[in-house]
Amino acid sequence: MKSRIDGEFVFVLALVAFVIAMLVATLEYPPLLRYTPYITGGLTLLFLCVLLAGRVNPRILTWTEAALQDMWGGGADGQKLEQMAEPPSSWPAVLRVMGYAVAYLLAVYLVGFFLVTPVFISLYLIADAKVRPAAAISVAAVLSFLLIVALVNLHVDLWIGVAPEIIPDYVGGAIPPQL
Amino acid sequence: MLDSMALAIERLADPQALAMLLTGVIIGTTFGALPGLGSIVALSVVLPFTFGMDPLAAMYLYAGIMSSVTFGGSVPAILLNTPGTPPNAATCFDGYPMAKRGEGARAISVSATSCLVGSIGGALVTIALLPVIKPIVFAFGPPEFFGLVVFGLVMIAFASRANMVKGLVGGGVGLMLSLVGYSEIYDTYRYTLGSDYLWDGIPLVPFVVGLFAVSELITYTARGGTTVSHDVSETKINWHGQIITGIHDVLSRPVQWMRSAAIGAAIGIIPGLGGSVAAFMSYFVGMQRADDPESYGKGNVEGILCAETANDAKEGGALLPTVAFGLPGSPDMAILLGGFVLHGLEPGPDLLRNHMDLIYALLFGIVISQVITSGLGLAAAPWLARLSLLPNRWIAPFVLVLVFVGTFMVRTNILDVAMAIAAGIFGYLMRRYGFPLITIAIGYILGPLAEKSWIQSMQISDDSLMIFVTEPIALVLLLGALATLMVPVVLALRKSRARGLAP
Numbered sequence: 001m002k003s004r005i006d007g008e009f010v011f012v013l014a015l016v017a018f019v020i021a022m023l024v025a026t027l028e029y030p031p032l033l034r035y036t037p038y039i040t041g042g043l044t045l046l047f048l049c050v051l052l053a054g055r056v057n058p059r060i061l062t063w064t065e066a067a068l069q070d071m072w073g074g075g076a077d078g079q080k081l082e083q084m085a086e087p088p089s090s091w092p093a094v095l096r097v098m099g100y101a102v103a104y105l106l107a108v109y110l111v112g113f114f115l116v117t118p119v120f121i122s123l124y125l126i127a128d129a130k131v132r133p134a135a136a137i138s139v140a141a142v143l144s145f146l147l148i149v150a151l152v153n154l155h156v157d158l159w160i161g162v163a164p165e166i167i168p169d170y171v172g173g174a175i176p177p178q179l
Numbered sequence: 180m181l182d183s184m185a186l187a188i189e190r191l192a193d194p195q196a197l198a199m200l201l202t203g204v205i206i207g208t209t210f211g212a213l214p215g216l217g218s219i220v221a222l223s224v225v226l227p228f229t230f231g232m233d234p235l236a237a238m239y240l241y242a243g244i245m246s247s248v249t250f251g252g253s254v255p256a257i258l259l260n261t262p263g264t265p266p267n268a269a270t271c272f273d274g275y276p277m278a279k280r281g282e283g284a285r286a287i288s289v290s291a292t293s294c295l296v297g298s299i300g301g302a303l304v305t306i307a308l309l310p311v312i313k314p315i316v317f318a319f320g321p322p323e324f325f326g327l328v329v330f331g332l333v334m335i336a337f338a339s340r341a342n343m344v345k346g347l348v349g350g351g352v353g354l355m356l357s358l359v360g361y362s363e364i365y366d367t368y369r370y371t372l373g374s375d376y377l378w379d380g381i382p383l384v385p386f387v388v389g390l391f392a393v394s395e396l397i398t399y400t401a402r403g404g405t406t407v408s409h410d411v412s413e414t415k416i417n418w419h420g421q422i423i424t425g426i427h428d429v430l431s432r433p434v435q436w437m438r439s440a441a442i443g444a445a446i447g448i449i450p451g452l453g454g455s456v457a458a459f460m461s462y463f464v465g466m467q468r469a470d471d472p473e474s475y476g477k478g479n480v481e482g483i484l485c486a487e488t489a490n491d492a493k494e495g496g497a498l499l500p501t502v503a504f505g506l507p508g509s510p511d512m513a514i515l516l517g518g519f520v521l522h523g524l525e526p527g528p529d530l531l532r533n534h535m536d537l538i539y540a541l542l543f544g545i546v547i548s549q550v551i552t553s554g555l556g557l558a559a560a561p562w563l564a565r566l567s568l569l570p571n572r573w574i575a576p577f578v579l580v581l582v583f584v585g586t587f588m589v590r591t592n593i594l595d596v597a598m599a600i601a602a603g604i605f606g607y608l609m610r611r612y613g614f615p616l617i618t619i620a621i622g623y624i625l626g627p628l629a630e631k632s633w634i635q636s637m638q639i640s641d642d643s644l645m646i647f648v649t650e651p652i653a654l655v656l657l658l659g660a661l662a663t664l665m666v667p668v669v670l671a672l673r674k675s676r677a678r679g680l681a682p
Binding site (some may be wrong): 005007008011012016018019022025026029030032033035036037040041043044047048049050061064066067068069070088089090094095096097098100101104105108109113116120121124125128129130131142144148151155156157158159174176178179 | 224256298336342343345347348351354355358364365366367369370374375376393396400401402403529548565570572573575576577579580583584587588591592594596597600603604607608611612613622626629630631634638655659674675
């Protein structure tokens, strides 16, 4: 049981802030709409406090967890299960994957699916999966073509991107959605 | 009744009928397997093309789609931890751990067989209940809904098993996220932060697909390697043998699949609950009744069996109120209702009196399509399962593209894709710090149903809680939920007291 400030501690604090913000916002709503957020938010906040208190005094979390396990855990051995779980990947590796996903999203938002999809697949296969460029480009082109043909035949209007129109109806010229 | 059944069976023998069923199966399986799509999109796409078709042929096409979507959705849930449709999320919990153990083909076989028994179970329930459906549907008002949903929410406590505190936090966070958006009862927008996009709340498909598929994609791509764990020897995997084992796994558990089919069909009958509730409810009842509940979520075949059987049985149940009263039990049934109207058929007593052959054709069509789907699924399972041997980094860009296209297609809103990525990053952080995703999903799916039925109950009764006592079905359901929650507490107290008295 850890008692130091780390990523998990920060994440739990963020959850606490989220729940408190929702509870405060609830004050504005009619009485019947307050029940669910108050009950749920209150209980969630209580358990989040137990998690935070467990950082200061690990016995608080151990005791609460044991009591809850006794009641509803059906004898599951939490510590044993934790040991069986895979160790998490390193942050640089995780951030790299998140970066790919966000970069693909931004590129699609700007230029649309038609152009970005084959480029993204081939670049990813070359840079991250270490596939030979010729093979990566061929696979990306064939799969993107099949996907796009199928979607066009289904009369799905694929997103073409908010960038100024480059190729009419295919790349650029979309109206940004209301956020 | 028997005449109508005979006529429906006779028509099914027509090669054109089988061709329509097969077409429906191919469309349904494909749409099911693509994350974010599903029967709603598949039926919507097909509906205009059936205009001008013979009504019976159209019914077979619809039947083929409806019966095959859930199996299609279970394949990526098992192999990639990416639910093809939201109800398949419950299949991820045990399917993916099986794939990691090199038992992907067995898991697909369990899913295919479970879908078949679920489909047959759902059809049987529908046929049996057709004459008495009216009182059942009308017996379920807001208080009864509330009782049923509370029963489901209680399951959050049991689903948390390995990490109770974090599991309960996850359930609470999921439930609170589900409250975002417009409340039609009070004509109020809640927690939208001034955003137009959030008026409709956090959309289901991007949230569930992001939570499970994107978070898993981040996990396995960052880790590298293959889905099958590195300590499993590839040469020792008997893909074909796993198919027989999977079929045996299901057929040797008649109690589990009968119970799951009953749960699925019953939830299908009640309008508004939907497939995700059926799959999750069946999964948790199965877990609660199992001899080894702690193995659920770690690759127990019963987990897949319970979820997929209920998922398919639900279709038969949902058909009942749709054809009997024109009251669609789910969004895909609403589209099917459109199909009926398109062909000049008005659901209700008239349809039951004059076109029973069409209803039986649809029901038998669902079962026959499921036989085709499961047969094809079993035949393809050994090859599909080999996907789990491909390096994760080869698969990642294709899964990401499918997630993007799938979530975009549902509402053709690019912001849904951004929501899926945000939900994925949030899901990854929850997963990394030990918060079980399953409880977030339960809270998120059941939260709005709980609140809506609670408010409606209060409005009906002028804010009197007595409505939950005077309505017998609601009372039984709430007492059941209370007993489920409190009996373990009492037993734990007794145990600790006994420990205290022991010398």
